[in-house]
Amino acid sequence: xxxxxxxxxxxxxxLFSLMLVLxxxxxxxxxxxxxxxxxxxxxxxxxxxxxxxxxxxxxxxLLLDVAQGTILGQHALGLVLVIWxxxxxxxxxxxxxxxxxALVIFVLLLAKLLLTLWVSGLVGQAPENITLYLLPSVTGAxxxxxxFIVLRDIRRRYTLTNRF
Amino acid sequence: MQPxxxxxxxxxxxxxxxxxxxxxxMVADHRWQHLESMRGVLESYIxxxxxxxxxxxxxxxxxxxxxxxxxxxxxxxxxxxKEQQLRAQVSLQKISVLERENxxxxxxxGAQPKVGERMLxxxxxxxxxxxxxxxxxxxxGSNQGVYIGQPVIDAWGVMGQVIHVADSSATAMLIxxxxxxxxxxxxxxxxxxxxxxxxxxxxxxLRHIPHNADIExxxxxxxxxxxxxxxxxxxxxxxxxxxxxxxxxxxxxxAEPVAHLDRSREVLxxxxxxxAIMNTExxxxxxxxxxxx
Numbered sequence: 001x002x003x004x005x006x007x008x009x010x011x012x013x014x015l016f017s018l019m020l021v022l023x024x025x026x027x028x029x030x031x032x033x034x035x036x037x038x039x040x041x042x043x044x045x046x047x048x049x050x051x052x053x054x055x056x057x058x059x060x061x062l063l064l065d066v067a068q069g070t071i072l073g074q075h076a077l078g079l080v081l082v083i084w085x086x087x088x089x090x091x092x093x094x095x096x097x098x099x100x101x102a103l104v105i106f107v108l109l110l111a112k113l114l115l116t117l118w119v120s121g122l123v124g125q126a127p128e129n130i131t132l133y134l135l136p137s138v139t140g141a142x143x144x145x146x147x148f149i150v151l152r153d154i155r156r157r158y159t160l161t162n163r164f
Numbered sequence: 165m166q167p168x169x170x171x172x173x174x175x176x177x178x179x180x181x182x183x184x185x186x187x188x189x190m191v192a193d194h195r196w197q198h199l200e201s202m203r204g205v206l207e208s209y210i211x212x213x214x215x216x217x218x219x220x221x222x223x224x225x226x227x228x229x230x231x232x233x234x235x236x237x238x239x240x241x242x243x244x245x246k247e248q249q250l251r252a253q254v255s256l257q258k259i260s261v262l263e264r265e266n267x268x269x270x271x272x273x274g275a276q277p278k279v280g281e282r283m284l285x286x287x288x289x290x291x292x293x294x295x296x297x298x299x300x301x302x303x304x305g306s307n308q309g310v311y312i313g314q315p316v317i318d319a320w321g322v323m324g325q326v327i328h329v330a331d332s333s334a335t336a337m338l339i340x341x342x343x344x345x346x347x348x349x350x351x352x353x354x355x356x357x358x359x360x361x362x363x364x365x366x367x368x369x370l371r372h373i374p375h376n377a378d379i380e381x382x383x384x385x386x387x388x389x390x391x392x393x394x395x396x397x398x399x400x401x402x403x404x405x406x407x408x409x410x411x412x413x414x415x416x417x418x419a420e421p422v423a424h425l426d427r428s429r430e431v432l433x434x435x436x437x438x439x440a441i442m443n444t445e446x447x448x449x450x451x452x453x454x455x456x457x
């Protein structure tokens with residue numbers, strides 16, 4: 001399988017995840033919105049680690065920063081850390097059941113949120129409610145099994161590698 | 165055959181390089197604001213099309229809603245708007261007389277003439293930004309001459325100022341953002357102070373107000389024009405709460421913005437006249453939207 005075919009599927013789905021982040025939600029739902037870009041990125045890094053890796057994570061992190069109006073590099077830093085952890089452990093995460101995977105995803109999302117929280121604090125933009133700030137890690141983990149199945153179907157439909 | 169190990173330099177090495185790059189980018193962005201152009205390029209060519217796509221169905225529903233509303237409703241609305249227009253026109257007449265009188269008096273005093281202002285209507289894009297920031301995105305950008313630091317107002321008062329500019333969109337920070345401060349004065353007695361944003365609640369706080377300051381709930385805050393960023397005498401907020409805790413040096417004064425920060429859809433971008441001349445030199449294409457003030 002060549003890389004170009006892989007990117008033709010991965011890049012549109014990643015752009016779609018950026019749109020999910022930008023999608024307007026009612027006020028009460030803001031705190032629950034999962035970090036779609038990170039979830040999508042984790043999936044692709046786990047499914048195709050030889051094509052989707054750190055550089056792509058960094059670029060989409062920067063795009064997320066621009067989209068959300070945060071300081072440039074904040075999400076990029078968190079996303080690179082998460083994808084690094086995924087690349088170190090993807091062989092182990094892959095064989096776990098969906099529920100166990102969701103737990104790992106929770107830890108990964110929490111690590112990213114804590115890192116971005118720390119950066120926000122450093123530049124003097126710390127959120128007022130820390131619990132609400134960390135809530136997306138829970139919703140992200142809860143949504144992971146469904147997201148996993150949808151993305152796996154997309155990957156199989158375009159016959160990108162048959163593992164996982 | 166799948167390789168067991170990933171090709172290229174080790175993953176950890178690459179991660180460290182990219183983490184370091186992130187830190188460099190963050191420092192460059194935060195300390196020196198060097199990366200505004202890069203942010204503008206990413207925003208213009210990648211993020212703005214996404215925002216636009218998201219906005220399409222919303223715009224479509226609004227359009228369909230307008231198309232399907234009954235004639236009766238439109239007639240009623242038309243009558244109401246005509247009446248409003250008439251009232252506004254009448255009060256404008258009085259204001260123009262007052263303005264002329266004011267100019268004459270200023271001339272007699274030998275004071276500086278007031279700077280003129282020029283405006284452009286922009287629309288908010290219906291999209292969500294980081295819920296912990298008080299920011300909005302508008303559909304006008306550097307193509308229309310929008311610049312960083314430009315004041316954004318709505319029909320009721322000051323909303324905020326532009327902080328990032330892309331080709332055809334711009335991000336504005338609202339006055340209720342915790343990182344925002346705006347020089348104001350109390351309309352009643354011209355007491356000058358600064359209003360800081362309080363974040364999520366959408367309120368403002370006036371700091372360093374002594375206990376004996378002449379300030380009451382209901383007082384209107386207007387921009388003082390100090391600092392040269394916001395034009396003078398636009399309404400900013402109303403005092404809602406004054407707390408004078410015993411034993412503390414300053415009173416705690418809370419104000420509510422008069423602009424509809426969370427409801428306005430149309431906003432106005434303001435150019436001061438000198439800046440406007442510069443801008444028309446850059447982009448002479450925009451004429452009709454500019455209402456002189």
